[in-house]
Amino acid sequence: MLHSIGVADTAASMAEQYGADVNSARIAGLLHDWDKNLSDEQLFERAKEFNIEMLPHLEDLPALLHAQTGAAAVKREFPELDDEIIQAITRHTSAAADMTDLDMIIYIADMIEPLRSQGNLTPLRTIVGKVPLEVLFLKSFEMTMAHLIHRHRLIHPASLEVWNTYIARERNKI
């Protein structure tokens, strides 16, 4: 998938700029959408197969599941891969309250890779490497939340927790 190559290249270049492991970033980028093309039914099957806990709201959000099932499938396929890579794949849609540098890089790269065209990504793309990674992540996350609200989409409760955590951290820094 061309998108995955775009994410891999973007993630590798971001890793270089932010002092993260370039190889891990490239691999996580390439593999992050491993289960992306599965149908909702197949995703639920996979979730059962890998004993992935289905939060009540998650049943409404099969699109989010591909990150978790994909990470489990990648781990089974390539057991030699570092856990950080698997974690970055797991977190690329929902994010988490304690994102590592690699988690943030994959999350952001997924949004800004060159083939992505929806929304105005220019402000985000132009600050890559110029602002701290956490600032870039919060900006990306903000865009995702705004997008969900504008489209009247469901928001996973875990995403609210991520939002509140990072906003509180930002305030404490001011």
Ligand SMILES: [Fe+2]
């Ligand atoms: Fe994805």
Ligand SMILES: [Fe+2]
């Ligand atoms: Fe993706």
